[in-house]
Amino acid sequence: xxxxxxxxxFGALADPIRRAILTRLTEGDATVAEIAAPFSVSQPAISRxxxxxxxxxxxxxxxxxxxxxSHLDAEPLREVTTWLARYQRFWDESHERLxxxxxxxxxxxxxxxxRDNAVLAKGTDDG
Amino acid sequence: xxxxxxxxxxxxxxxxxxxxxxxxxxxxFRAYTDPELVVQWLGPRDLTMTIDQxxxxxxxxxxxxxxxxxxxxxxxxxxxxxxxSPDGIVQTFEFEGMPGHVSLDTLTLEExxxxxxxxxxxxxxxxxxxxxxxASGMEGGVHESHERLxxxxxxLQAx
Numbered sequence: 001x002x003x004x005x006x007x008x009x010f011g012a013l014a015d016p017i018r019r020a021i022l023t024r025l026t027e028g029d030a031t032v033a034e035i036a037a038p039f040s041v042s043q044p045a046i047s048r049x050x051x052x053x054x055x056x057x058x059x060x061x062x063x064x065x066x067x068x069x070s071h072l073d074a075e076p077l078r079e080v081t082t083w084l085a086r087y088q089r090f091w092d093e094s095h096e097r098l099x100x101x102x103x104x105x106x107x108x109x110x111x112x113x114x115r116d117n118a119v120l121a122k123g124t125d126d127g
Numbered sequence: 128x129x130x131x132x133x134x135x136x137x138x139x140x141x142x143x144x145x146x147x148x149x150x151x152x153x154x155x156f157r158a159y160t161d162p163e164l165v166v167q168w169l170g171p172r173d174l175t176m177t178i179d180q181x182x183x184x185x186x187x188x189x190x191x192x193x194x195x196x197x198x199x200x201x202x203x204x205x206x207x208x209x210x211x212s213p214d215g216i217v218q219t220f221e222f223e224g225m226p227g228h229v230s231l232d233t234l235t236l237e238e239x240x241x242x243x244x245x246x247x248x249x250x251x252x253x254x255x256x257x258x259x260x261x262a263s264g265m266e267g268g269v270h271e272s273h274e275r276l277x278x279x280x281x282x283l284q285a286x
Contacts, residue, residue: 006258014138087142090171091131095146097168098158102150105158 005057009076012056017041018049022058025072032068140251148245152238155245156213159234166191174201185210189218205229220249228256 012018021035036046050070053059057076062069134143148155158164162181170176170193179190190204202223209217216234221227230249237244251257 007255010137010254010258087135088131088133091133091144091146093171094169095131095148097172098155099148101158101164101168102148102154105154105164106150 005076008056009058012052012058015049015052017046018053021046021049021053021070022072022077025059025070029069029071032070035070135257138254140254140257142249142251142257144245144247144249146245148243149241150243151241152213152236152243155236155243159216159236159245160211179204183207183211205232222260225259228252228260230256230260 013022017039020039024030024035024038032043032046032050035050036043039046050059050061053070054061058073059070060073062071130146132145134145135141158168160183162178165181166176166178169191174193174195177192177194179192181189181191183189184207187207188204189207190202193201193203195201203220204223205219205221207216207218209215211217213236216232218232219229220232221229228251230251232247232249234245234247237246249257251260
């Protein structure tokens, strides 16, 4: 199910080193040694991170001669992007509408003293 | 105008939404608590929102239904905890499509020079609940967005 995959992907992304590894792999495939170079972490530790990324479907690994190359698989990340984009759209659009409403209320609010009925009437006519 | 900032950290069952509005705090508070105003802005434009009840007081219940163009209905409800004020609106939130999965939402409004910063923190029962909520609860009238892989990675990197 998509939900389970999302959990795996989020679990894999929860670690800053693993996120850095993914960023490195956007530049191209790399060996464990190349991936480990910028980190003060041992190669076996990097290998463990690669395994987690592989299980989440975020990378695949191939053998070329003696080196093992890691390759970024973007598809699960697209799922995550879509996931966030939906939520983002909900709130972006709500807040844009709230901007408009607040502007309308402020326009009406100048000469208003008591309850807000005049304001409410104004606000409804653009929906 | 402001830009809606959404933070959903991997591994932490929370979503934080911040947004600045060009209005005084009391007015923003009214827009969040007066049901006649809430229906005018909450949710995407292609959904119609109907408020069932919106009893803004300690222990008061709220419930609304969003309807999309195809007639699908999405119900949401919860309870206010404590007396809502511009300093804090605390409420539970439950999507009726996922009963029993409840989040606790806290909204605070902070005024800075006539503008108001709204900050909402939603805390879910688990990371899975948060992900499920976002994946299914906000689905009505969805457009596909651009896939910005490297931007996402940069964001994750910074976070």
